[in-house]
Amino acid sequence: xxxxxxxxxxxxxxxxxxxxxxxxxxxxxxxxxxxxxxxxxxxxxxxxxxxxxxxxxxxxxxxxxxxxxxxxxxxxxxxxxxxxxxxxxxxxxxxxxxxxxxxxxxxxxxxxxxxxxxxxxxxxxxxxxxxxxxxxxxxxxxxxxxxxxxxxxxxxxxxxxxxxxxxxxxxxxxxxxxxxxxxxxxxxxxxxxxxxxxxxxxxxxxxxxxxxxxxxxxxxxxxxxxxxxxxxxxxxxxxxxxxxxxxxxxxxxxxxxxxxxxxxxxxxxxxxxxxxxxxxxxxxxxxxxxxxxxxxxxxxxxxxxxxxxxxxxxxxxxxxxxxxxxxxxxxxxxxxxxxxxxxxxxxxxxxxxxxxxxxxxxxxxxxxxxxxxxxxxxxxxxxxxxxxxxxxxxxxxxxxxxxxxxxxxxxxxxxxxxxxxxxxxxxxxxxxxxxxxxxxxxxxxxxxxxxxxxxxxxxxxxxxxxxxxxxxxxxxxxxxxxxxxxxxxxxxxxxxxxxxxxxxxxxxxxxxxxxxxxxxxxxxxxxxxxxxxxxxxxxxxxxxxxxxxxxxxxxxxxxxxxxxxxxxxxxxxxxxxxxxxxxxxxxxxxxxxxxxxxxxxxxxxxxxxxxxxxxxxxxxxxx
Numbered sequence: 001x002x003x004x005x006x007x008x009x010x011x012x013x014x015x016x017x018x019x020x021x022x023x024x025x026x027x028x029x030x031x032x033x034x035x036x037x038x039x040x041x042x043x044x045x046x047x048x049x050x051x052x053x054x055x056x057x058x059x060x061x062x063x064x065x066x067x068x069x070x071x072x073x074x075x076x077x078x079x080x081x082x083x084x085x086x087x088x089x090x091x092x093x094x095x096x097x098x099x100x101x102x103x104x105x106x107x108x109x110x111x112x113x114x115x116x117x118x119x120x121x122x123x124x125x126x127x128x129x130x131x132x133x134x135x136x137x138x139x140x141x142x143x144x145x146x147x148x149x150x151x152x153x154x155x156x157x158x159x160x161x162x163x164x165x166x167x168x169x170x171x172x173x174x175x176x177x178x179x180x181x182x183x184x185x186x187x188x189x190x191x192x193x194x195x196x197x198x199x200x201x202x203x204x205x206x207x208x209x210x211x212x213x214x215x216x217x218x219x220x221x222x223x224x225x226x227x228x229x230x231x232x233x234x235x236x237x238x239x240x241x242x243x244x245x246x247x248x249x250x251x252x253x254x255x256x257x258x259x260x261x262x263x264x265x266x267x268x269x270x271x272x273x274x275x276x277x278x279x280x281x282x283x284x285x286x287x288x289x290x291x292x293x294x295x296x297x298x299x300x301x302x303x304x305x306x307x308x309x310x311x312x313x314x315x316x317x318x319x320x321x322x323x324x325x326x327x328x329x330x331x332x333x334x335x336x337x338x339x340x341x342x343x344x345x346x347x348x349x350x351x352x353x354x355x356x357x358x359x360x361x362x363x364x365x366x367x368x369x370x371x372x373x374x375x376x377x378x379x380x381x382x383x384x385x386x387x388x389x390x391x392x393x394x395x396x397x398x399x400x401x402x403x404x405x406x407x408x409x410x411x412x413x414x415x416x417x418x419x420x421x422x423x424x425x426x427x428x429x430x431x432x433x434x435x436x437x438x439x440x441x442x443x444x445x446x447x448x449x450x451x452x453x454x455x456x457x458x459x460x461x462x463x464x465x466x467x468x469x470x471x472x473x474x475x476x477x478x479x480x481x482x483x484x485x486x487x488x489x490x491x492x493x494x495x496x497x498x499x500x501x502x503x504x505x506x507x508x509x510x511x512x513x514x515x516x517x518x519x520x521x522x523x524x525x526x527x528x529x530x531x532x533x534x535x536x537x538x539x540x541x542x543x544x545x546x547x548x549x550x551x552x553x554x555x556x557x558x559x560x561x562x563x564x565x566x567x568x569x570x571x572x573x574x575x576x577x578x579x580x581x582x583x584x585x586x587x588x589x590x591x592x593x594x595x596x597x598x599x600x601x602x603x604x605x606x607x608x609x610x611x612x613x614x615x616x617x618x619x620x621x622x623x
Contacts, residue, residue: 032087034094041083042091056095064096069163069184072206072227082279082388084251085205085228101163103200108576110196116189116237117220119176123192123594126172126213128258128461132338133413136463136537136589144595147541149619150554150564153597156618157195158572160580161186165610167600170210170258170588172222174236178598179222180614181207187224187232189239192596195575195616199239204230208587210258210335212266214297223266223297225255231268233300245300247293252277257410258335259295260345262369265303267338267345268293271331275353278387281320281395285387286328286353287312290360292336292345294372304372308332308349308360315355318395329353329385330361334410334461337423338369342437345369348407348425351384355398361385362406364425364435378441380433381405391454404454405429409461409535413437414469416508424507426458426471434510447510449503450475455606460587461535463543465557468504468513472545474533475499475518476606494548494607496524499531502545502555514560521549527584527609535589544597546585548608552599568601572613583611595619 046056059067071080071088080088110116122142129136140146145153161167161182169181177198178190183206189198205228212223213236220236229250233242246253252274259266272288289312294303308330315326329352337346345367352361360374362381367374384402389395411425422444424434430452435441450457450473462471477495500518505511518530529548536545542554542563550569553562568582582601586608591598596618602611 032084032090034090037087037091038094041087059095061098062096063098063100064092065100066098066163067092067096072183082276082283084277086251104162104197105577108197110191110194110198114191114194114196116198117175117177119192119594121175123176124173125591125593126174127261128170128210128335128410132260132262132340134335134337134410134461135412135414136461136535137465138537138539138592140540142594143539143592145539145592145597145619147539147556147563150542152619153564153566153617154620155566156596156616157575158580158616159190159195159576159614160572160574160578161612161614162578164612165602165604167602167612167614168208168587169600170208171591171598171614172211172213173591173593174213174220176594179211179236181209181224181226183208185226187234187239189236192594192598192616197576201234201239201241203232204228204244208256210588212259212261212297214261214264214266216264216298221297223259223261225257225259225268227254227256229253229255231255231259231295231300233297243300245295247295247302247305248291250274250288252288257333260336260338261297262338262340264297265294266297267336268295269332269334269336269347271333271350272329274328275387278353278389278396279392279394281318281389282322283396284323284325285389285396287325288328288331288353290329290331290349292332292347292367292372306367306372306374308365309352309358320395322395324354324396326354327352327356327358330358333406333408337411337413339413339437341421343369344375344437346411346413346423346437348409348411350406350408351386351402351404353385353387355385357383357385362427364407364411364423364433364441366437366441376440378433378435378443380427380431381429403429405452405457408459412462412464412469414464414507415466422507424462424469426462428452428454428457428459430457430473430475432458432462432469432471432505432510445510447505447512449473449505449515450501459533461589463536463538464507465538465540467507468557469507470502470504470536470538470543470557472502472532472534472536473500474531475501476529476531476533476548478607494527494529494531496521496528497530499529500547502532502536502543502560504557504560516555516560516562518547519549519551519553527604527607529608534586537590537592539592544590544592546589546599548584548586548603550582550584550601550609552585552590566617568599568611568613568615569609572615574613578612580613581611582613582615584608
């Protein structure tokens with residue numbers, strides 16, 4: 001699956017109230033009926049009276065949009081993962097009779113004298129990383145921060161994503177304006193200094209990918225994807241939609257990785273929800289094929305498309321008599337890396353969902369940027385065939401299931417002190433691999449930075465300042481029997497003392513410069529873990545990493561000592577008037593530009609603590 005693992009998903013599904021009663025087809029013949037969907041999945045719980053379960057009458061007071069957001073990435077997300085999106089939409093429309101949520105307060109919007117994208121060009125962080133190499137490094141001029149400034153950072157403003165329990169959108173900054181998505185699908189343009197709102201756009205589904213930025217004919221265009229498989233292009237100045245297209249036909253398509261941009265073309269990675277669909281023993285697993293689609297930024301036209309596995313064929317039947325298909329999987333979860341010098345695009349791939357195993361899963365792959373032809377591939381974990389049903393040893397779990405060690409983070413293109421280019425990637429196994437782009441991906445070195453596992457190892461992304469590679473690890477631990485009761489949303493018990501850690505590796509040979517272990521939760525509590533699954537970000541002298549305990553910390557790049565620590569787990573008065581609180585830090589890492597450090601707080605998907613806050617830190621003084 002993804003960078004985060006499926007064990008928690010299968011556990012949550014087992015504990016949930018919704019009942020899977022029949023098969024899930026990849027391509028339904030007719031739109032689902034909302035009443036039938038409710039009876040099939042929801043009635044067993046919501047027709048009863050319980051202190052923690054809203055009754056049907058309570059659900060009917062909600063708007064369809066609110067119900068859908070709750071199923072997508074709200075309190076019911078762990079239960080709803082295996083359910084098709086069109087079924088979620090049908091039941092939301094059937095149940096919801098309340099009015100839509102109110103629009104933002106008028107006071108939340110910027111005044112006329114606060115123009116959009118009016119700041120200096122250096123106050124920018126465009127996409128998943130400021131540069132196409134994906135190293136998540138911001139130089140001193142663009143960061144507006146020196147290492148000596150970091151201990152002085154303080155909260156400047158907080159912004160609330162209304163109605164959400166997750167804050168996972170990866171911010172992009174252009175000339176002092178933040179563009180970010182949300183779990184509720186709202187994309188907003190926010191002034192970085194004040195937090196005021198320029199415009200709001202509602203997408204088809206949850207948006208966690210960072211915006212890719214292109215400029216042509218005096219117009220700046222944002223291109224991004226949502227988790228329901230759509231790619232959107234907006235006018236950055238006005239928020240007006242320019243085009244919207246779906247690059248993959250498969251129902252389970254999930255677009256989490258940020259598009260990469262090069263010379264007016266965006267490269268869109270595709271992964272899938274299909275692994276979680278496999279929890280249903282009647283689901284015909286599996287048919288999704290990981291891919292990269294090159295699309296023209298100006299109109300969305302497809303330039304080329306490359307699949308990572310061959311078309312699936314029926315391979316047999318499960319013990320329950322359900323047909324099985326393969327090959328499948330090898331999804332691409334993270335932003336591609338552009339190597340303009342060699343004309344290559346580097347991607348990292350996920351595992352196979354079903355047999356047969358393929359050579360492109362769990363691999364670092366180089367494609368010709370103009371044609372999409374695969375130039376070379378280095379597979380690091382062969383025969384990793386796994387899906388979410390394996391957590392409970394379900395009917396769809398492949399024989400000889402793999403360890404679920406797929407890549408969830410981008411490859412990074414770094415250079416040694418001697419000027420040698422190296423492509424490095426961190427894996428859920430807890431390993432970091434470095435390969436030679438001039439020798440068809442020949443392995444240069446490998447280094448262990450964590451224990452690894454389904455929810456372990458490097459999850460979202462590494463960083464480099466040209467001297468070291470910095471990798472944080474999750475290695476979250478769920479002890480048998482649990483500690484401190486169930487988590488707030490994900491029904492997971494997390495060990496408050498085990499997990500996490502950040503390591504600095506020398507680019508030349510992968511040797512360890514320093515390692516700083518995770519910080520145990522204080523006090524121990526449900527939903528708290530020292531795990532550090534989120535992406536890391538580096539400036540000169542300091543590397544930033546968040547933790548599932550809610551803390552954002554900065555570490556000295558010289559020795560790994562903690563030089564700044566802020567606990568985001570609190571309630572905030574927000575600049576947009578929405579109720580907001582902080583929670584676990586996961587997913588997209590900190591974004592730094594123009595003297596501001598932006599941090600999303602709240603990530604309950606795997607048993608962490610919910611939250612819906614975007615926090616902006618800066619130095620003391622005025623804006």
